[in-house]
Amino acid sequence: GENVEQHPSTLSVQEGDSAVIKCTYSDSASNYFPWYKQELGKRPQLIIDIRSNVGEKKDQRIAVTLNKTAKHFSLHITETQPEDSAVYFCAASKRGKLIFGQGTELSVKP
C-alpha cells in the first residue's frame, strides 16, 4: 500500500525566514497531494493541495511543488510569521482515502 515519508520532524526558523518541508510517496498512482496545518488541540485544516497534472501551485506565502518522477512533493512557506507555528502534515491519495506523513512541528521564533 501507499507509504508517505515526511521530513524534517521538527523545524525551527526565525520570523521572516522561509521554511521547507519535504515528503516522498511510494505509490506512483497517487494523484492528489494535500497539506494540512494542525494547531495544538484543533482539527487539521487544509492549507494547499496539488494534483498530479500540475508541477507547482502557489497561494500567497505558501507554495507546493510536485516531482512525479521522483515521487516527492514539498511545502514552501515564505516570510514566516509566529502564527505559522503548528504541525504540518502532507498526504497522498489516489482513490479518496488520504495516507498521511508523520508531521513536521514548525516553530517560528519572533
Added chain:
Amino acid sequence: GAGVSQSPSNKVTEKGKDVELRCDPISGHTALYWYRQRLGQGLEFLIYFQGNSAPDKSGLPSDRFSAERTGESVSTLTIQRTQQEDSAVYLCASSLGGRGITYEQYFGPGTRLTVT
C-alpha cells in the same frame, strides 16, 4: 454552513468496554472518512464510505473495529472490547465524492478516547 460534527468530544472508558463514536458530515457530502491520531503522531486511515458503494475497510486495525453509515448522513464507529492502545483522537472527515476522484476533506473536531 455547518461543518463536520462529532460526538462525544471526550470519552473515558474502562478496558474491555465497547464504545460508539458518532460523526455528522457536511450536508451534501457523499464521502465520509474515519482516521485515528495517536498522541504526537500522524493520522492513520481507518475506513472510507462513498455513497452506496461498499466501504473501504482496509485501514481497520482489527475486527474489534467496525463502522456503519446511514445513507449519506451519520456514521458511527464502534470499538468493541477496548484496549489501552485504542486511546487516541478519532477524527471524521467528509468531502464531495466520486470514485477515483479526491476532493478536499473537511475534518470534524475529533473524539478523544481514553481507555483506562
